[in-house]
Amino acid sequence: MSNILEANKVVKQYGDYTALNEVSLTVPKGSIYGLLGPNGAGKTSLIRIINQITMPDSGEIILDGEKLNPSHVHSIGYMPEERGLYKTMKVGEQCLYLAQLKGLTKVEAKRELDYWFDRLEIQGWWNKKVQELSKGMAQKVQFVVTVLHKPKLLILDEPFSGFDPVNANLIKDEIIELNKQGTSVIFSTHRMESVEEMCDYIALIHKSNKLIEGKLTDVKKQFRTNNYEVGILSDNIEGLMYDLSQKFTLSQTDFKSLNDELKLEINLGNATPNELLQTLVQRGQVTHFMEKIPSVNDIFIKTVTE
Amino acid sequence: MSKLNLIIKREFVAKVRNKSFIVMTFLSPLLFVGIAVFVGYLSTMKADQKTIAIHDESGLFIKEFKSDDEYKYVDFSLVDTKILKDSIVNESYEGLLVIPKVTNNDSLQKKIQYISNNSPNASFVEKIENKIAKVITAQNFKSANLDTIAYKNAEAKVEIGLAKASGEEALKGINEVKIVIGGAFGYLIMMFIVIYGNMVMRSVIEEKVSRIIEVIISSVKPFQLMMGKIIGTSLAGVLQFLIWAIIAFVLYFGATMIFGVPMNNKVPNLTAEQVAMANTFNLETLQLYLNEIPLVLMGVCFVFYFIGGYFLYSSFYASIGAAVDNETDSQQFLLPIIMPLILGVYIGFFTVINDPHGTVATVFSMIPLTSPIVMMMRIPFGVPLWQIGVSLALLFATFLLVVWFAAKIYRVGILMYGKKPTWKELYKWSKY
Structure with a gap:
């Protein structure tokens, strides 16, 4: 079984409004899967269905080879976007309670809590009430609660909101560490840089439909424009420009560099990168030559605005 | 431990540890005694001539x-x-x-x-x-x-002897005693519903406001959470009543120990006859009066009506809590809940005392929203068992229906933030 999660033609309607229109997803085991989409696209609806908070109107969810059933709540760790803790309850008691709701015994929960509190260096918080903690501190506790029962699948909705950069990094490292140990992660976010950095698979949901899904590199290939960024020092700029415009489409561009060179963005058309290089080398000193890979952000904006 | 038990335990502990619970539990008997003493003192004061x-x-x-x-x-x-x-x-x-x-x-x-x-x-x-x-x-x-x-000599004085068909002698003023005892039970049920129903509602709102709700319902079913909340809160209430009962018991016996015995010794001026009369009234008359009232039946019925009534109403309270974001918004929805409760008490005190088995009293002791209060007030007057049976069956059937419906609103409501819903929207939610 190579997929931790499969969604088959999931439909969810609220009254006349269709939140999910036959959405199918495949999340490979051991992946970090980015679920992207603008606000109101249907991400949260889908995540709630996976967590069995709501039921799909039609379609099915397969978790680790089995049709989704109530016992699966123990295999999933979910950190919702709208999250919180009981304000007047003590941190330790609260974690024990939430862990037991996830199927752990009190002893197991205590052991796991000791491990995580040690690891995140928050041992001193056990008897504090949540209302005494800062927002960032509460988020750490929230994270512990989410991963305490060693879920097979971790679903994180905007996991980094509310964290300062130091703690965000800490949590990011913990997520990557858990992933290395075999936990599959689905995370839904608007922060494209973290998607770029962490995800190996992405899916894009827009207006209740899934538009893109696949391995991040494959998706990027699909959106490849064959544009190259070029920097060149040349005595004969006019000649160079003439040569290039015969074969390629050009535009001026800008990137950071130490030289005062000519900076161009060149579309290869049907030519190969080597043909471009040959043209360039004849006319001057090449200081920069790079394929312009579309960022997730570009893909997101391009798909959503189309 | 099952999840429902866990939730019940958490709700119970959260309620009992709450400062206001502790203060209420130990302060209100004091307050009650204080008010009683104060009113007693006021009534002894003479009005100005x-x-x-x-x-x-x-x-x-x-x-x-x-x-x-x-x-x-x-x-x-x-x-x-x-x-x-x-x-x-x-x-x-x-x-x-x-x-x-x-x-x-x-x-x-x-x-x-x-x-x-x-x-x-x-x-x-x-x-x-x-x-x-x-x-x-x-x-x-x-x-x-x-x-x-x-x-003057010719003027006749008539006092009718009251008796039941069964031949026993009836006591005068027994109706007043009956309505007081029935009323006390009915009123107790109403107070409990209002106080603890509100607590259930506040607890639901708290989960919404602190946004923990989605974390919880990714582990348990909303229905489990709602039932756990209702049961846990009611247990806290039962504990409070138990503590009050114990305090009352201790105070009563403490008072008789301290004041009761020496008081009789201190009043030697009373004639033997007077003392005898006072004693007969205190013990034998009381005994006679209590014998007239089906105490065991009342006790059993109290438990059933209490459970049925409380669960019925607190399901309403829970779904209202789920529908709104804060307590101020809840007022609009609370009114229709409070109305039948108040109606029940009024019917009890005005209709039942005059005509305990009349049409109005009988009908309202069958309607589930008022039956816990009205029936409890009727029982001391002697209600046929089949009527109690029908009334309880209706109550529990309605309870199941309401819980089912409330759970639907609850399930949708807890994840809705923002504007206050309208009645129409609540109805729509129940179909999601």
């Missing part, structure tokens, strides 16, 4: 007006009424009673006047009227040559 001026032209009536603690009557028959009226404006007197002199008693009645700036209370007016009537009656007897003594 009022002075009434009387202008009795014939001088026949003034003898009847003897001053007492409440009213002081002053004879101003010789002073002109006009001057007297002026002095009332200056508030030297509470009021002025003018009885003119006439030859014919029939015309007198309409001419007697009571003048006052304050409108007199009914019992005072009746008191004066009786005094005047007494004098006139005596005169009438005299003028008709009737023997007043013979008349």
